Amino acid sequence: MNSARLIGIVGTYGVVVALAALVLFGFLRYERFLGFFNVMSVLRYNSMFALVALGMCFVIMTGGIDLSVGSVAALGSVASALASPHGIAAGVAAGVGAGLAAGLINALLVTRANLMPFIATLATMLAASGSALLLAGNQSVSVSYDSGFTAIGQGNFWIFPIPAVIALVAYVVGSVVLNYTSTGRTVLAIGGGEDASRLMGLRTDRIKFLVYVASGCLAGLAGVVLASQFGAGQPIEGVGWELSAIAAVVVGGTLLTGGSGSVMTTLAGVLLLGILFNILNFENGLGWISLSAYWQSVIRGLFLLVVVLLQARLTGRRGSWPATTSGP
Amino acid sequence: MSDLATPSPANDAGARGFNLFGFLARYGTVIALMLLIAFNLGYTRNFATLQTLNVNLTQVCTIVIVAVGMTLVIATGGIDLSVGSLMAISGALAPMIFMGKIFPVGNTYLAVVVAMVVSIFVAGLLGLFNGWLVSRFRIQPIVATLVLFIAGRGIAQVMTNGNLQTFRVPQFQWIGLARPLGIPAQVIIMAVLVAAAAWALHRTVFGRSILAVGGNEKASELAGIAVARIKLAVYAISGLCAGLAGLVVIAINSSSDANLVGLGMELDAIAAVAVGGTLLSGGKATIIGTLLGALTIQLVRYTLLANGVPDAAALVVKAAIIAFAVWLQQQHRV
Numbered sequence: 001m002n003s004a005r006l007i008g009i010v011g012t013y014g015v016v017v018a019l020a021a022l023v024l025f026g027f028l029r030y031e032r033f034l035g036f037f038n039v040m041s042v043l044r045y046n047s048m049f050a051l052v053a054l055g056m057c058f059v060i061m062t063g064g065i066d067l068s069v070g071s072v073a074a075l076g077s078v079a080s081a082l083a084s085p086h087g088i089a090a091g092v093a094a095g096v097g098a099g100l101a102a103g104l105i106n107a108l109l110v111t112r113a114n115l116m117p118f119i120a121t122l123a124t125m126l127a128a129s130g131s132a133l134l135l136a137g138n139q140s141v142s143v144s145y146d147s148g149f150t151a152i153g154q155g156n157f158w159i160f161p162i163p164a165v166i167a168l169v170a171y172v173v174g175s176v177v178l179n180y181t182s183t184g185r186t187v188l189a190i191g192g193g194e195d196a197s198r199l200m201g202l203r204t205d206r207i208k209f210l211v212y213v214a215s216g217c218l219a220g221l222a223g224v225v226l227a228s229q230f231g232a233g234q235p236i237e238g239v240g241w242e243l244s245a246i247a248a249v250v251v252g253g254t255l256l257t258g259g260s261g262s263v264m265t266t267l268a269g270v271l272l273l274g275i276l277f278n279i280l281n282f283e284n285g286l287g288w289i290s291l292s293a294y295w296q297s298v299i300r301g302l303f304l305l306v307v308v309l310l311q312a313r314l315t316g317r318r319g320s321w322p323a324t325t326s327g328p
Numbered sequence: 329m330s331d332l333a334t335p336s337p338a339n340d341a342g343a344r345g346f347n348l349f350g351f352l353a354r355y356g357t358v359i360a361l362m363l364l365i366a367f368n369l370g371y372t373r374n375f376a377t378l379q380t381l382n383v384n385l386t387q388v389c390t391i392v393i394v395a396v397g398m399t400l401v402i403a404t405g406g407i408d409l410s411v412g413s414l415m416a417i418s419g420a421l422a423p424m425i426f427m428g429k430i431f432p433v434g435n436t437y438l439a440v441v442v443a444m445v446v447s448i449f450v451a452g453l454l455g456l457f458n459g460w461l462v463s464r465f466r467i468q469p470i471v472a473t474l475v476l477f478i479a480g481r482g483i484a485q486v487m488t489n490g491n492l493q494t495f496r497v498p499q500f501q502w503i504g505l506a507r508p509l510g511i512p513a514q515v516i517i518m519a520v521l522v523a524a525a526a527w528a529l530h531r532t533v534f535g536r537s538i539l540a541v542g543g544n545e546k547a548s549e550l551a552g553i554a555v556a557r558i559k560l561a562v563y564a565i566s567g568l569c570a571g572l573a574g575l576v577v578i579a580i581n582s583s584s585d586a587n588l589v590g591l592g593m594e595l596d597a598i599a600a601v602a603v604g605g606t607l608l609s610g611g612k613a614t615i616i617g618t619l620l621g622a623l624t625i626q627l628v629r630y631t632l633l634a635n636g637v638p639d640a641a642a643l644v645v646k647a648a649i650i651a652f653a654v655w656l657q658q659q660h661r662v
Contacts, residue, residue, distance in 0.1 A: 130643030301479020
């Protein structure tokens, strides 16, 4: 019991401790690391990945996976860029609408056609990528700078970057839904044991439908931020986002088997992976070492390795956290 | 899991459909392939030429080579996301060796042999590492291979500093460019590999053990199958196949770009395996099916491109085919 609780605590807060340690390291080592400009630009840049990872987190907690998020974000960025001359609302609606459409397809394929989430979302990934290229005519689509659309990605709300505020709101909502609503509890129940949940009378298909739609919408929103922040809808952006998002979710302590997880530690996971990159830049700036940007993915991969090995060790090779799941 | 012969509503539904679903699921890929060929013979100009055949076969080769290893991994109920990155590593390593960037080379032939052996071997070792994570630590295959998916390409980029390596070494490039008897060398490699894997999967104890592990891991363990060793082996084989495919790609291109070699290959290979009729949950696999699956996807793309449909639209069609094929197989399985 005691060790089980300890494992739960380490699993949940380990990532927060690691994040704090990394921030402390950066603060002590680099003069401007905690400077206003650096903090805000890290938050601004990583908000897209945070949005995608939030949707992924919910999907994974049901025991599924959503491989389509990266290309759906690309599709969303193209759609919102095309609609941006008609104003902010049109841009956002187009991007989120594109994400919604993709999410609906995923949801239908998984709940109605009973396809494995891996395959269903793989198909949607290809389809979204193709649609983005078709819509954009194989090139990036410049956004309108006159309609105020770029404010979503580049503007500030008081002193905070608007995309970071959007992401934060999304995470708070996600956290409340997960912890304080029956929908959230059902998400975890499905991941813990889908058949048992259905037999208990939970509306499993409906909840699964919801999480895929939500993941699509969040990916579309990330696309809106992408287009707005960089001034263009980019049909070939988003390659590998799905796997970075999965990595962030896993680093955040959510297991891919579903049934347990936490929204806020996923955010910590996103920040952790983002700050690793930031620190690498600072380290290069010091001039002691010169690591090319390519080291970023090597270090991320190593980091992921350490996390999964720790998880495997802590859970005693059972492959799931005790206490919160139905066990092996 | 639900293979018990109990009468269920689902089974009745299958029977009502005159086993059409069963028939389609079993022969759907072959039928689709024949329909595609028939369509092309009728509508695509210059289809029935040796050149068309060679173009399609050379393009599909690397996917098939990787997909053979992937089939074995998936047969055990696993998955290997790292194949594209392993291709990049072997594709980056081989030129560095035979161009003498790591140690001086005297004899080109010797250098090429060393380069091929070492880079395929390294990819195999990394595959073994995947298998070690999966079998020793019981890490889910998606996460375990995600590590090398992310880190692997980075390693290849760091090795080459992201630079393009160009070369003109016929002694090496035969695996992508030679045409003994008019057949591209990599097609011969592919055919040999497919035949060997199909034989091994269905006719050897090793192959039957792979399917047993995928069908029911616990039961296999209790039946005395060395589950951990089987898993180590399939991931290592997948790594070796990826390493070989990486060499073929750079030989065709006469250059190696760590940013691009094998990019997206994991998805192409998985799609070929799924369309070919191998169950993604493990326990049932067909190498020939994988070959047919890859050929079908390739021919669909060729058909669309040859008839003026843009590549982006071909992606959408490919997506629909993958979803439909897997859906069809599920109707059969029930």
